[in-house]
Amino acid sequence: MYSMPMNRIASWLADNDFRIGRGTIGGLLSKATAVFSRLQECLRQAVLEDSYISGDETFHKVRVEEKNDKGLKIKKGYIWNLVAHHLRLAYFFYSRGSRSEKVFEEIIEGYNGTFQSDAMSIYRKLGDGKYDGINRIACLQHIKRRFIDIKEIPKAAEILRLFNLLYDREHRHRIGRDGWTVADNLRWREEYAPPILARIEEKLNAVKTDPHVPADSDLMGAVKYALNEWEWVPAIFSRGDYDLDNNLIERMQRLVSLLRRNSLFFGSHKGGETAAMYLSLVVSCRLNGVNVMEYISDILNRCASWSPTTPLEQYRNLLPDRWKRSETAD
Known part of the structure; x- marks a missing residue:
């Protein structure tokens, strides 16, 4: 939410008399990510139902395994971002840091409507008729x-x-x-x-x-x-x-820019996926004027109580544009 790496989160909590290790924080975030996986897919689906979306991508460093003396390498990985203008929902996506057209096709699959973007070659193909049902406009x-x-x-x-x-x-x-x-x-x-x-x-x-x-x-x-x-x-x-432009989506990406300054890298591709999921929820909350901490604490309990086979449609009312705090929430 504040673009802080886990070590700073642990320090902040310790300053407030709540001591927890960085590894424990990472474990809790990973468990919550698993709980939110269906919600994240519902969010993607909802964004693609909007008749007007914008798209962009930005980068963050990521640590990956590689055959060298140290066994690890720091490289640039890309995070994709879509925003639904009418629903005010944001979807961030990370796939092994790839910026390839194949990844973009995976994100945009099934979309029909208007897509606003810069002139990156992948986006320009939307206006060249390669993707039926998508009307591209410039920035x-x-x-x-x-x-x-x-x-x-x-x-x-x-x-x-x-x-x-x-x-x-x-x-x-x-x-x-x-x-x-x-x-x-x-x-x-x-x-x-x-x-x-x-x-x-x-x-x-x-x-x-x-x-x-x-x-x-x-x-x-x-x-x-x-x-x-x-x-x-x-x-x-x-x-x-x-x-007239893509400024809305670029303002969202400031969170990633802050994260780049505050942390050296994602510890793995899995870390990038986790970051993308939380960015999706946090930015969607901000776009809808929803308190992020209240939202996360409420939906975490609700999602955890649902079966993994719960239909995506049931998650729709938990997205920030429709969310209402449960009566049983503390």
Whole structure:
């Protein structure tokens, strides 16, 4: 919850007169992970039922066995993350630290709806028609950042100004504020977005065909990235409830970033799987305004009392978007 490694958790507990060994903490977490395994699968299923999700991945170091003098090696392992925008649920997934397309296919299997992402090649295949039933939309921030990095270049500054204009217009209204609806937002987008998008595309193409801009320059790199993504930009404005970017999911990944700073590595691939499961529950609680400690203590007892063959549907009401504290909870 606070991105603390087990040794810091043990120290914090000791400072509060509760002494417990790091190994004992690890054992308890592992046992709870087994109890929550069906809940985690239910969470994945619920996320994939949302008509609008975002996806991304980030990394953490992991200790793995390898044939060398010490028998162990520290390597980079990847954690995948999905977020369901309407349900406000998050799903983290770790599979031996792999960033392969096969792992992504395992996560996304069965999904039908809109998927927002950056331009990683695996995600771009969603927009190329490889995955039936999935409509990909781009992330404006990933495009915009490349121009922020070179804003001292006049042509980049002008394109950046237009992207900022899109955000300025978008932020003039917010769904749910002063009666503003999704339908209102769509009408507003249909009014303000097309002329600004047309001007951006015009300037991007002007730079692309400018013989005075070196092909290997940072400006040309930013322009090519934007144009390669442009096919999936207008779709962002085709509905009133799509985000302009993937900032929501990137804010979630700050927990992993904090964990990277606070702990050297996962002790094993199993540790990565355990971290992914708890990240899923903690972030989903935060998205729904649920107290994490109350939630975990309540559902741990309830899940532990259920048979391993309990249908996934029964776990659905235990997910943070529907959870209600049991009357028997202390």
